[in-house]
Amino acid sequence: MNYDLNKISKEQQKTSTFAGLKKLLQLIAHEKRTLIIAVFAILINSTLNLLGPLVIGHTIDEYVTKKDYSGVIHNAIILFCMYLVALGTSFSQTKLMGGVGQRMLFTLRNSIFNKLQQLPVGFFNQNKAGDLISRVNNDTDKLNQFFSQSLMQFIGNISIMIGAGVFLMVIKLELGAATLVPAIVILFLTLVLSPWIKRTNALNLKSVGGMSAEIQESLNNFKVIIAFNRRDYFRKRFDIANTQNYKTAISAGLANNVFVPIYGLFASIAQLIVLTFGIYLISIGQFSIGLLVSYLSYANNFYNPLRQLAALWTNFQTAMAGWDRISQILSLETDLPLLATGITEPSAALLEFRNVHFGYDESREILHNISFKLEQGKTYALVGPTGGGKTTTASLIARLYDPSKGIVLLDGKDIRTYTPEERSQKIGFILQEPFLFTGTVKDNILYGNEQYKDYTNDQLEKVILDANLGSLLAIFENGLETPVSSGGDSISLGQKQLIAFMRAVLRNPQLLILDEATANIDTITEKLLSDILNNLPATTTRVIIAHRLNTIENADEIFFVNSGEVIPAGSLDHAMDMLLQGKRAS
Numbered sequence: 196m197n198y199d200l201n202k203i204s205k206e207q208q209k210t211s212t213f214a215g216l217k218k219l220l221q222l223i224a225h226e227k228r229t230l231i232i233a234v235f236a237i238l239i240n241s242t243l244n245l246l247g248p249l250v251i252g253h254t255i256d257e258y259v260t261k262k263d264y265s266g267v268i269h270n271a272i273i274l275f276c277m278y279l280v281a282l283g284t285s286f287s288q289t290k291l292m293g294g295v296g297q298r299m300l301f302t303l304r305n306s307i308f309n310k311l312q313q314l315p316v317g318f319f320n321q322n323k324a325g326d327l328i329s330r331v332n333n334d335t336d337k338l339n340q341f342f343s344q345s346l347m348q349f350i351g352n353i354s355i356m357i358g359a360g361v362f363l364m365v366i367k368l369e370l371g372a373a374t375l376v377p378a379i380v381i382l383f384l385t386l387v388l389s390p391w392i393k394r395t396n397a398l399n400l401k402s403v404g405g406m407s408a409e410i411q412e413s414l415n416n417f418k419v420i421i422a423f424n425r426r427d428y429f430r431k432r433f434d435i436a437n438t439q440n441y442k443t444a445i446s447a448g449l450a451n452n453v454f455v456p457i458y459g460l461f462a463s464i465a466q467l468i469v470l471t472f473g474i475y476l477i478s479i480g481q482f483s484i485g486l487l488v489s490y491l492s493y494a495n496n497f498y499n500p501l502r503q504l505a506a507l508w509t510n511f512q513t514a515m516a517g518w519d520r521i522s523q524i525l526s527l528e529t530d531l532p533l534l535a536t537g538i539t540e541p542s543a544a545l546l547e548f549r550n551v552h553f554g555y556d557e558s559r560e561i562l563h564n565i566s567f568k569l570e571q572g573k574t575y576a577l578v579g580p581t582g583g584g585k586t587t588t589a590s591l592i593a594r595l596y597d598p599s600k601g602i603v604l605l606d607g608k609d610i611r612t613y614t615p616e617e618r619s620q621k622i623g624f625i626l627q628e629p630f631l632f633t634g635t636v637k638d639n640i641l642y643g644n645e646q647y648k649d650y651t652n653d654q655l656e657k658v659i660l661d662a663n664l665g666s667l668l669a670i671f672e673n674g675l676e677t678p679v680s681s682g683g684d685s686i687s688l689g690q691k692q693l694i695a696f697m698r699a700v701l702r703n704p705q706l707l708i709l710d711e712a713t714a715n716i717d718t719i720t721e722k723l724l725s726d727i728l729n730n731l732p733a734t735t736t737r738v739i740i741a742h743r744l745n746t747i748e749n750a751d752e753i754f755f756v757n758s759g760e761v762i763p764a765g766s767l768d769h770a771m772d773m774l775l776q777g778k779r780a781s
């Protein structure tokens with residue numbers, strides 16, 4: 196399945212935008228009350244702004260021309276009160292919408308992060324972490340900016356424009372129609388230019404993601420970069436990503452500002468029309484000076500928001516481009532679905548591969564028609580040349596991936612019918628590169644362990660001793676409280692593997708997979724691990740992947756994994772022969 200977010204087809208993109216928009220509306224559905232109050236506040240604000248010019252025109256025609264200064268002061272006080280109320284409504288809508296924006300940002304980031312947690316390993320193989328981080332941080336912020344700052348200005352400006360347009364038409368129809376002609380041209384230009392604005396902003400967001408991916412990759416590999424003195428290589432790669440970002444940012448900047456002068460020009464043309472046509476109407480006695488002053492104000496009230504709408508519209512297009520990138524993630528379906536029903540048959544085997552085929556992508560099959568059974572309480576070894584398919588086989592046992600054809604049965608049931616919790620309870624997997632996060636040895640041992648999560652150190656130490664893991668814990672200077680950093684750099688690779696080993700064993704799984712789990716451990720500690728493995732409950736099935744054949748000498752059965760085949764190798768000697776015969780991965 197294609198999980199590469201940068202290779203999503205136009206068709207997929209369309210569906211995901213639609214699904215995404217639906218989801219976006221769902222995200223703010225519970226804010227209905229706040230939104231209604233904010234819209235109400237902005238409508239009051241717009242109405243007051245619209246009434247202002249009418250009061251001014253009326254003051255000129257009724258009081259200024261007749262030199263009635265008490266009337267002027269009276270209307271000035273009314274205007275002042277109107278401006279105060281307008282200020283209050285403007286403040287409250289800003290506050291309300293700021294809250295809506297931040298809450299939406301909060302929910303959205305949580306939704307994306309939750310979605311990322313549900314996606315299968317294939318998704319992370321195909322996408323760069325830096326790009327994903329940029330989507331979670333940067334793209335969501337574009338939406339927040341639109342919701343907290345632009346949306347209400349958008350509604351406010353449109354309502355002022357509609358109101359001003361109505362006043363313009365009502366006061367003098369033919370003058371109103373002439374004043375609004377430039378707006379129709381602007382509307383047409385907006386419709387024509389919008390897709391281009393969205394596209395350039397999408398490219399810019401993509402390049403921000405690309406740059407973030409470069410930074411993340413070089414930071415992750417800084418030791419290798421320094422050791423091989425490849426700083427120049429990464430500098431060049433970053434330079435390319437940065438140049439790309441610079442170019443797309445320039446295009447986006449141009450696209451985002453193109454409307455400002457266009458709108459400005461048309462607003463000025465509209466004012467010229469009002470002045471020329473208005474003065475002509477005054478000269479033939481069909482219009483008053485007060486009305487012309489009001490009229491000019493309404494024309495400004497119509498065209499000024501339009502000018503602001505230029506900026507708001509590009510904000511909207513940027514937000515939508517960001518939303519497209521976010522919704523690409525939110526609309527992804529996992530290819531590891533939980534099946535409601537599946538094959539269930541009584542089986543003596545704890546795990547069975549039945550005619551399993553698998554490839555990481557469609558172009559290349561890694562496992563071809565594999566069938567084998569793992570029985571309860573037995574120890575199995577997977578041996579074979581590098582790249583032969585051992586980790587891939589183990590990954591399918593733990594359902595990190597699903598077969599492209601065939602079926603994996605766990606305890607006689609299709610493995611796809613187990614929830615992730617049930618599956619991880621039954622299967623423990625110690626990966627080649629153990630994952631540790633910042634905390635202590637205790638935090639890392641208890642990762643994902645519901646049973647002992649509230650145990651005190653003393654209680655946990657007792658559990659560790661009972662599980663024969665005491666000798667491993669003793670290797671850590673401060674025992675359970677030994678600090679661990681997320682990269683695991685405060686401890687050695689072998690120590691990391693020991694923590695991963697304790698973590699897996701304490702969960703008491705029915706099936707324990709060790710993928711090169713002792714590759715970085717000294718011979719004495721390896722002997723300790725071997726004793727611990729031998730003393731696991733008699734029902735525990737073990738699958739051991741190892742290059743060092745002495746690690747697997749006690750295995751009940753050895754499988755030779757090579758070139759997409761998993762073949763029973765019989766004895767250790769025979770496995771050794773197969774390896775020595777020079778069978779390499781092809």
Ligand SMILES: Nc1ncnc2c1ncn2[C@@H]1O[C@H](COP(=O)(O)OP(=O)(O)OP(=O)(O)O)[C@@H](O)[C@H]1O
Binds near residue numbers: 320580582584588
């Ligand atoms: N994430 C991946 N995406 C694409 N191909 C992969 C991926 N992981 C492994 N492969 C390919 O699958 C094949 C089998 O790899 P696998 O890691 O299963 O071998 P292995 O026997 O465990 O090797 P090793 O002994 O080095 O750990 C290799 O050709 C490898 O290139």
